[in-house]
Amino acid sequence: MAAPKKYPDELRARAVRLYRESDPKPLIRRLAEQWGVHPERLRTWIRQDEADRGERDDRLSTSELDELRRLRKDNAELKRANEILKAASAYVASELDPTRRRS
Template sequence: MAAPRKYPPELRERAVRMYRTSDPKPQIKRLAVDLGVHPEALRGWIRQAEADAGERRDRLTTAEREELAALRKENAQLKRANEILKAASAFFAQELDTTRRRY
């Protein structure tokens, strides 16, 4: 289970909206202090919002991140199932081996 988030989603949305609608753009550090959040947290939120809006190409969008996490989870499940099937086939191959002596 994921750790609880330190800042509520409403605060994140409001902080990003305040930054994006301000003209001129305020310093991230000053805005973070005013809102009571860590400057690097605010910087990350702004970058993610820019990626979601298609303004940045160096980060995955939220939807892409969710899809990647789901695919990684599915891949891990398939790998576990594959290992189980390999072990089962090896076990049954030994049982069906006619050259092996049975006592």
């Protein structure tokens, strides 16, 4: 289960929108103080918004991050299922082995 968010999504969206619509661009530090968030948190939000808009290619977009998380979860589940199947097939093979001594 994910940890609860410290900042509501609406606050994040409004702070990023204010930064994007401001001309000239305000200092992130000052804007963060106005909104009551840590400057690095606001900077991260702005970078992620730029990635989502296709303005940055050094970060994955939110949809790509969601897909990556889903694929990693699916991969882990498939690995667990594969281990179970390996163990089951080894057990069945040992039960069918004609050279195995039965007690």
